[in-house]
Amino acid sequence: MDSRTVALIRTTFKAVAAEEGGSEKLASSFYATLFTDYPRVRDFFPAAMDSQRDRLVKAISYTLDRLEEPNKLLPFLAQLGRDHRKYGVEPEHYVAVATSLKTAMRRFADTEMWTDEVDRAWDDGLAIISETMIGAADREETPAIWSGTVVECRSVLRNLVVVRLRLDQPMSYAAGQYLSVQVPSRPRMWRYLSPAVPANADGDIEFHIRGVLGGWVSPAIVGQTRIGEQWLLGSPLGGLGVPRNTKRKMLMVGCGTGIAPLRAQIMSMAQRRINPKVHLFVGGHYPCDLYDLEMLSQLAVANTWLTVTPVVENDENPWWHVDSREPAREVPGMEPRRTGQIGKIVAGFGPWTDHDVQIVGSPSMVQTTKFRLMAAGTETKNIRHDPLF
Ligand SMILES: Cc1cc2nc3c(=O)[nH]c(=O)nc-3n(C[C@H](O)[C@H](O)[C@H](O)COP(=O)(O)OP(=O)(O)OC[C@H]3O[C@@H](n4cnc5c(N)ncnc54)[C@H](O)[C@@H]3O)c2cc1C
Ligand code: HEM
Structure with a gap:
């Protein structure tokens, strides 16, 4: 993407988000458009869509902020695309998301600001994001979802548990990566957790979870996890890790x-x-x-x-x-x-x-x-x- 296209996208996005309550308004308008124009997409999302649940919009703004760093952004989007297989997302849903986001943006941007050139820049930017995610998902051969059985849940502090699971099939994540997890008491509410042990051939995995006050998922994990229950895990994400042979x-x-x-x-x-x-x-x-x-x-x-x-x-x-x-x-x-x-x-x-x-x-x-x-x-x-x- 050329630097002018990037600049147009970033300037319009920042102008909308910088207004008072701008990103919240953008998020609610985006979801309103998405769920009205594409009602079947609603089923992917959690029942409660409160103000904290604008993770998708936050993620898109994180992405837009990095359009100028393709060597970091493209691997990030590829990981996200592989992980989004857990929702059962298909290419047409990307069109729905991209169109709804552009509609929401156009609604809040100054009419003078939203020129044909800006409109095309948004189409180009969203197309690159979508194509990268869809392409990576298509090429991936690992499962979209792993399931694991809780074999131990140990309370180490009053609001912190260590949970160990045995996966149905081993997952080869790199030590330092994180992945999204869904627990049975909180359907459709995926949350990121970081494995506390390296990947292993037995499929044993361990998570440390702190219950966040007022949170939807973490207090449920701390208070309600039972031995034998099944958790679902998405694909590994993130780029932390120490390369072999590094001298640094x-x-x-x-x-x-x-x-x-x-x-x-x-x-x-x-x-x-x-x-x-x-x-x-x-x-x-x-x-x-x-x-x-x-x-x-x-x-x-x-x-x-x-x-x-x-x-x-x-x-x-x-x-x-x-x-x-x-x-x-x-x-x-x-x-x-x-x-x-x-x-x-x-x-x-x-x-x-x-x-x-x-x-x-x-x-x-x-x-x-x-x-x-x-x-x-x-x-x-x-x-x-x-x-x-
Ligand atoms: C890359 C990554 C890796 C993570 N790894 C772990 C992990 O290994 N173990 C773990 O316990 N958690 C981890 N988290 C945090 C976890 O994903 C959830 O965000 C957290 O458990 C809160 O979820 P919730 O559903 O309980 O709260 P939500 O319902 O999502 O949020 C409720 C309220 O709590 C606030 N909140 C959310 N998270 C925090 C926080 N960490 N501190 C203070 N306030 C917060 C929200 O802003 C909101 O106001 C990780 C997050 C990321 C992004
Ligand atoms: C346009 C590119 C997209 C980007 C950059 C993106 C990125 C993200 C990220 C980072 C999250 C938060 C973490 C997670 O749970 O995975 C998220 C959540 C989500 N995304 Fe996407 N996504 C995109 C497109 C889509 C599409 C096309 C769908 C299908 C309709 C979708 C459905 C969801 C759902 C259901 C959530 C969970 C929302 C929540 O818990 O509140 N995403 N997205």
């Missing part, structure tokens, strides 16, 4: 369940002969949030290339934490625990110019840590994280 040192920063994809990568690296040096910072609000220290300690003791520094915001456990023992400050194989805001602490060790960086955690933690690292001299191109939607 790695900085990994993970908070809460963000440790899952990092630990999967470290476990996978532990099976290799040669590894670059890795410094992992694992963070939580309280010492009790560092629920996986035992495993990380074993990995740090066994692998000399790995340094682990735990970080907490508060030195004491909260009153509601049932274990009244003093939290251990020193853990075998690990650096002493630090107290403070994780981004600030990590940046303080910096500037990390000779490291590739991965940040995993809540969107605000990822943004703040990235900002701190950039302010301390780390180049943006060396920082990776998953999309924040």
